Amino acid sequence: MELLWPGLLMFQMFCFINGYPNGAPSGACEDMLPRHSGVLPQPSPAPYTILTNARVFQPGKPITVTIIGPEYRGVLLEARTGGGLSALGTWQRPPPDTKFLQCAHNPRGAVTHSNTNLKGNSTVYSWIPPNCASPVYFMATVAQQRTVFWVNIRSTDLTRGKTGDLDLAVGASTGMAEGKPLLPLYVQHHKKQ
Ligand SMILES: *[C@@H]1O[C@H](CO)[C@@H](O)[C@H](O)[C@H]1NC(C)=O
Numbered sequence: 618m619e620l621l622w623p624g625l626l627m628f629q630m631f632c633f634i635n636g637y638p639n640g641a642p643s644g645a646c647e648d649m650l651p652r653h654s655g656v657l658p659q660p661s662p663a664p665y666t667i668l669t670n671a672r673v674f675q676p677g678k679p680i681t682v683t684i685i686g687p688e689y690r691g692v693l694l695e696a697r698t699g700g701g702l703s704a705l706g707t708w709q710r711p712p713p714d715t716k717f718l719q720c721a722h723n724p725r726g727a728v729t730h731s732n733t734n735l736k737g738n739s740t741v742y743s744w745i746p747p748n749c750a751s752p753v754y755f756m757a758t759v760a761q762q763r764t765v766f767w768v769n770i771r772s773t774d775l776t777r778g779k780t781g782d783l784d785l786a787v788g789a790s791t792g793m794a795e796g797k798p799l800l801p802l803y804v805q806h807h808k809k810q
Contacts, residue, residue, distance in 0.1 A: 669772055682772070684740070698751045707725040
């Protein structure tokens with residue numbers, strides 16, 4: 618683990634470059650709040666969990682993401698690193714009833730709903746990691762109705778795989794949407810000191 622740190626500082630730069638931190642925020646990309654004047658997020662813990670098909674990522678290798686919980690109508694989903702507000706990486710093939718949302722200069726920086734049809738845990742989002750050495754995580758805002766939504770729904774961290782871990786990352790991608798409860802254990806194990 619220690620050997621990673623010098624590289625981590627250097628590659629941190631790539632994360633920010635890919636996320637265009639100086640670009641103008643487009644709409645809700647940064648605060649991820651619906652633009653409903655006067656409607657506050659639900660204060661209760663979100664009944665949603667963001668699951669990923671892998672606990673490590675490799676630049677360019679798709680990661681699938683599902684939102685597990687009651688069916689929902691609205692969604693905003695982004696990948697992030699550290700405490701940053703920039704949307705990282707690019708999404709591909711928005712599933713039915715969703716579309717891309719441009720964040721800063723990244724036309725595929727986020728995915729959001731394209732209508733109010735119900736979406737459920739069979740809705741699978743696919744994300745392409747950038748060349749980022751830092752851990753990344755997914756953030757979502759999920760709405761059941763216009764006035765009922767939760768913000769700051771966060772996945773566990775995914776760590777950057779070493780080059781030799783390629784097979785692990787690819788192998789894990791066959792696990793798909795069912796979600797592996799292994800994830801929290803892995804993250805605790807690798808928490809920073
Ligand atoms: C996925 O959604 C279906 C239909 O809403 C539900 O029956 C099932 O229990 C859900 N699975 C999980 C893992 O939440």
